Amino acid sequence: MVTRTLTADFIVQALSRRPEIAGWTLTRRRRHGTQLYVIGRDVENTREVTTEDFTVTVFHDHPWPDGHDTGIAGHARGVSSVKLVPGDTASLDARLDEVIMMASLVHNPSYELPPPETLPAVVLADPQITAADGTRRAVWEMAEAVWEACDREASTGVRLSAGEFFVTVTDREFRTSRGIHASSETTHLAVEIALLARGDSDDPTLEAETFRPVEARRVSDLRLASQVAEASRFARDTLRARPTETRDGPVVVSGTALPPFFDPFMFHSSAQAAYMKLSRFTPDGTVFGDHATVGDPLHVSSHALRPYGLSSHSFDGDGVPGRDTDLIVGGILFARHAPSRYAQYLGVPVTGEPGAVVVRAGATPLAELVRASGGPVVEIVAFSSPNVDDITGDVGCEIRLGYEHLPSGEVRPIKGGALAGNVFEAFASARFSQETQEALITGFGGGGVFVGPRGARFEGMRVAAG
C-alpha cells in the first residue's frame, strides 16, 4: 500500500505490529486559524495558520533495574512520546523504533490506561466559526467590536493602542490500545487589547495604559464591549492614581486579579503533588494548616463539563471521561484531582484532568466587603503579574491598579507598591463576595478558567508602599 501522508489508521496499523509495546495512545490534532494584528485602526498583519500533527505515546514493560523498587505490578513501565507530522510516513518505523527504545530506558511504577467508557457530550465549538471561512470572519467581527467600543470611549480620552485577535479551530482524534476511539472539535478565541488614556495634559509621557487578555470559545462570550469599557475605566483611573501607602488592614482582591490566588490550592489538591510528596494537604484535613478558619467556608471544585468552557473536555489525555469533582469542601480536602496514572499510584478515585476551577461565592455583596469602617479598605483590581508561589503559597505582587475606600465613602485610585502575604494563611479568614465572575487564570504557570466570587476580602495581608 502506498500512503503519501500519514494518517491515524496508518499509525495504528504500525503500532499493532509492535508486540513489544505494552500500550499506546494516539492523538491526531488538526488546527487552522486566523490571526489579526492591529495598531489603532491600522492593520499590521493578517495571518493564516494550518498545522497537523500526531502524538504517539507508547508504554514498555520491563524488569526493574537491580536495586530498584519492585513496583505495583512487579515490573517497571516506561513511557515515551513522539510527535509526527504528515510527511513522516517514510520515517514512521524509525520514529517508532526510537520512541520504543526511549520507553524501554525509563522505569516507572506500572499503571494501566483506562478502559473505554461512555463519554459525556460537551459542546466546545461554535458552528459559526467552524463553517467555511469562519475564522477569518470571526477575527474581523472581533476587531470591529473592539473598534466600535473604543470609539465610544474616545470622548473620555481613551484610545486603542493595539489589538491582537486569534481564532483557532482544533479537530482532535484520540485512540488508545484499550479501544478508546474519540474525537472532539473545539474553537478558541483570544483577544489582547491595550488601551491608552490621556488626561488634560498634552504631555505624552503622562499617558496610562491598560492591557487586557480575554479568551472564549464563542465571540459573544468575550463580551468585548464591556471588556473595553472596564479597561477604559482602569486606564483613566491609573492616570489619576496616587502612590500606594504601606498599611496593615483589610484588603479586597477583585476581578481578574483574584483567580491566581487559588492556584496553590489546586496544586496541593492534586494527586500528582501528593505522589511527589509536595502536597501540604492531607485527606480530610484542613487546607489552612495551623490557621483557624474564621472566614467564609472554602469550597473548590473542578468542572470539566461546562458547555463552551475553556477548560472543559469530554475526555482527557488518557481517555478518562470529563467530570465535575468537589475538591475542597468547607476548607477540608475532600478529594484530589487525579489523572489515571496518579490515581492508580495513590489508590484514589480517578477524576481525570481538572476542568474549570469553581469556587463557591459568599453571601456578602462586594460593596459591603470594600466598605471602610475604622480605617481605609484597599481594593486591588490589577497586578503587574500574579506572582503566587504554588509550593509555598507566598504572594508578592506589584499593584498595577487599586482603590482606597475611605470611611467617608470616597474612593481613590492607587498604583505601585505590592501586596505581600501567604494564601494559606489569608484564606483562613477570607470572605467572598456574592457576585460571581468567570475569568481567565493568567500567569507564569499557564492558563485556565476560574468561576467564582468577584472579590475576596483578606484580613492578614500587607500592602507595601511603592
Added chain:
Amino acid sequence: MSLSTQRHTPDPRAGSASPSTLRTQFAFLPEVIAELERSVPYASALATSSSGVRLALRDSEQGVSRRDPSAGVVLTASDGYEIEEVAVGATDEASVRDASRRLLEGLRRTRVGAHERNRNAINLEPGDQLSADYVTPVEISPDSLSLAEKLARFEDLRQRARRGDSRVVQAMARYGDAVETKVFVNRTRFITEIVHRATLNLTVFVSDGNVRRYNWLSRGGTGGLESLEVDEASLANVTEIAVALLGAKPIEPGVYDAVVDPSVAGILAHEAFGHGVETDMFLKGRARGVHYIGKRVGSDLVTIVDDPTVPGANGTYFIDDEGQSASPTCIIRDGVLMGGLSDLYSATRLGIARTANGRRESFERKAYARMSNTFFTPGRHSVEEVLGSLDHGLYICQGANGMEDPKGWGIQVGAHFAREYRHGKPTGVLFAPVSITGYVPDVLGNVTMVANDFHLHPGGCGKGWKEYITVGDGGPHVRTRLQLA
C-alpha cells in the same frame, strides 16, 4: 544490540541537518519568493524546525520524550500597506507552493480596503545581498552520549542532590537538548542557521514537616553539554539554601540598600529597559522610553546591552527571524537611553535603523521586536567590595521572574531570597520571598556600585502572557536602593 549503547535515531527534521542539506531542501524558496514579488513589492520565507530530547527525572518517576518537534514554513508578503502571512506545518515544496497560492488569494481579498484602513504606505526593504550559513559551535555534542548515558548522568546528579540532607523530600532534574534550524529567504538573502541548545534544571524541595521550601540551579544555553557542568560546591549549595530557607522570615516592606546578584540584575535589565525599548511598543504608543531617547534614565554607572552574539548564551543566534544579521545594541550607555530593539515592521514604520531583534515564538506566530541576551555591563569593583559596602542592607539572590511596565515604568521582580548584611558581612538571616517594586528611573538612578564579574543566565520571555522565546539575561553584581516587599 544493547539498548544502553544505542544512539538515538537522527531526526530528519532537524537532528541531521547541515547547511548544505538545508540549502538543498529549500532550494525552491527563491523561486517562490520571486513568484510572490510579481504581485507584491515584498515577500520573504522563513522555514524552521526544532527537535531534541527532553528528560524529566524525579523520585519514582522518569520521563523521556522528543522535545516538541516542529517544522514549518511561514511566507510573508506586503502589499505596500499591510503584511499578510500564511504559515503551514509542513516543509515540502508542494505544501509551500500551496501556501504561496493561498497567500496571494488572501492578499487580493485584504487589498480591498487596505488603502482606506492604513493611511500610510510602507516599503519593506530586503537588506543587502547576503548568502551565509551559520552553525553553533559545539564542544561536547549531546549526541556523544547515548540516551541511556544521559539518563544515568542526570539521575546520578539528581540522586546526589537528593542525598544532600534528610529534609529533602523531592529532587527533580530536567534536561533538554535541541537542534533548531532556520532558513530565511528573500530577494537578496538566502541564509541558513543551525543552533544547538542544551539546558539543565535541578530543583530540590525540602520540608520540616510543616514548612516547604525549594531551591534550584539552571545551566545551559546554546552549544553542547559543555555548558551543563555542575561542580560539587554548586550542587551542595542548592540543597543548603533550600534547607536554610525553612527558617527564612518574611521581609519587612520598605526601602533597602541592596546588592543584587547577576540573576536579579539580569531580570532588572530585561524588565526595566529590555521590554521598554522594543520598538513595536514605541509604534503602539505603549512605551514611555520613546520620549527619552538621548536622555538620562539611570546613574552614569549603568550601561545595558542587548547582544545576540554572546557565545554560548541562551538568547544567542546568528540571524533574527526576519533575516537581519545579529549584532549588539547598546540600550543605555552611562545612564543615557540610546535607542531601541527593532523588528522589520516597526523599524520601517518609525524610520529607524533595524536591529536583529525580529523574533517569533515559532513559524505559527508573527515576528515582534524581542530581546536576545540583555545585561548590565561590568563595572570596576570586585564583588567583595560591593558586598562589603553594605553597612545595613540585603544581598538579593536567585532571580525568579519579572514583569515589565513600559508605559508606567513600574517594575516587578521576584527574587527567591535575600541575605541580610551588616557592616559588610552576612548575618545569617534569610528573607524569602522578596519582591522588588518601584519606579525604573529610581532603581537605575540609585545604582552606586557595579562589580567586575559577569554571568548570564538562561531564561524564557513572554510578550504579555504569550509569545515565549528563549533569552539570556544577567550581568555583574549591582548595588542600588530598592523598594522591597
